[in-house]
Amino acid sequence: MLAIVSITSPIFLLIILGFTAVRTGWIPREGLTAMARYVLFFALPALLFNALAKQPLEALIVPGFLLVYVGGSLLAFAVGIAAAAALRRTSPLDNAFFGLGISMSNSGYIGYALISQILGSQALGAVAMAIMTEVLVILPLTLILAELHRHRGDHGLGETLGKVSLLVVKNPILWGIAAGLVCSGLSVQLPALVARTIDLLAGSAAAVALFAIGGTLAGQRIREGLGEAATIAAGKLLIHPAAVLLMLTLAPALDPTLSAAALILAGLPMVTIFPLLAYRYGHGERAAAALLVTTALSFVTLNFGLWAFGVAPPG
Template sequence: MSGVVSGFTVIFIVVGIGYLLGRTHVLGDAAHEVLSRLVFFVCTPALLFHSLVTSDLSVIFSKTLIIAGGSALTIGAIYLVVARLWLRIEIPELAIGALASSYVNSVNLGLPIAIFVLDDASFIAPLLLFQILLYSPMALITLDLTVTDPALGHASRETTLRDAIVTPLTNPILLGGITGLAISAIGWQPPAAVMEPMKMLGNASVPGALLAFGLSLTGVAVFKKGQSPRRQIALASVLKLVVMPASVYVVARWGFGQSGHDLFAQVVIAALPTAQNVLVYATRYRRAQIMARDTALITTLGSIPAIAVIAFLLA
């Protein structure tokens, strides 16, 4: 338990520094965007590459992939059914809401928590690859088939199937992961001249992601009366922070017989907040943007006490 407390203390301090940097504008107005891009395009691919090259492939193609991926799809389906019957919202909003309730922030918070709390970055890799390779394309195709906003133009509709296939393959994080998996599969150990730069850049991923996360918390107001779809946000947030971890606990413990640290890791991963990718999709299709933004922030703030409770009960 002391290791978990120490890990969260590290995370809180670095996030707090990022928040102070944002409040004081020491790094300028574009700091969050620049730092986020550095983490996304350079540091995190290097971290994933190094972690997978030095890991056993059985860790990736394991129960974690089935549990994490299956739970994401299940929670998303629950949102679709409940929101459709209860709130009577349209399919594009349902698609964004389903993602908001189940698409995990596996980079900005997932990797730091995997490293500092779970002591192993490979715990988050299966879910990260599942979301990039399968979940994102499914969302893009669904949104394109159901969004009728003329402002999107015909070009978007004609190219979305291509984008759904090509975009994940050009994602730097996925490329780093696939390259690491391939090298690990053939049993080749790259020379130190290659691995050391990857290790150095990868070591910058976690502090960079936490600083970027802290920067993102400044100047954002959520849950405004008359603007935010509160019932949709509440439904997605409860599913993400309560139902998803609880269901993963049940499945992992009694369905797969997991216990101890493995069970703890599965539940912690399920309690991670909504990813910013959901807001990116909502903005692109001009549907449910406020819902995506507010759910991401609320689940981000709520995930910290949620994971703390999980750590207290299971660590």
């Protein structure tokens, strides 16, 4: 257990450092926007490109893993929407962000740092596949349902699909993944100057991203909806990994490393931009509270889950 905590603690300590820096005024909250954009547009795409371009393509697209992770995430998404609709007595379309909060993990920022240290570089393809699931399946599905509810009768399905598709295509993280897959498939070797530049960008991604997460959490306020926030947190930290575990029992057996990666990724807190996405649709306050509660609780649930399933760091 101590070996596991020694791996996970630095990740959460960086989050706490960012939280403290913003709360004390050492770093202005306005600076977090620049940090987040740097990670989103440069560091994280470079990091994912590096992780993918240096591995064989067959290790990066594993149909069995995609079946498990996509199926588990969609199941958690459906449970989140159904539970929220029943509890709030509102339309399922009005609860799309409850589904997203339960089924879309922080794979790029926390997941990469955790998986690389606990399971090693051979499992980084799982991070890319998880991000593809979130960017290409969960996020578009959420936005489509939310837009249909917001513009009831105003916009057709075709127009809504077009708007959401444009948002997905413009995502720089997706471009980093696509470029990495192309270079892996074609065995492309980049010029040394370009490769070193990408290495420098990639090396900064984890620390800056985790620091920015902490700073973002420092700006959240829990004014209301703590009960709903706790419900979303329980769903994200318990239902999502349980759904993926169910899929692992139903699907053909995966490599043990990929199975462990799927469970770890599903057990992460939700994506940091969850409140930003939800604000536009009137769910920002509860989404911010859920992000804060889930991230705090995840230190306990992740460490306990890793210990319970016998996942040990290398060496």
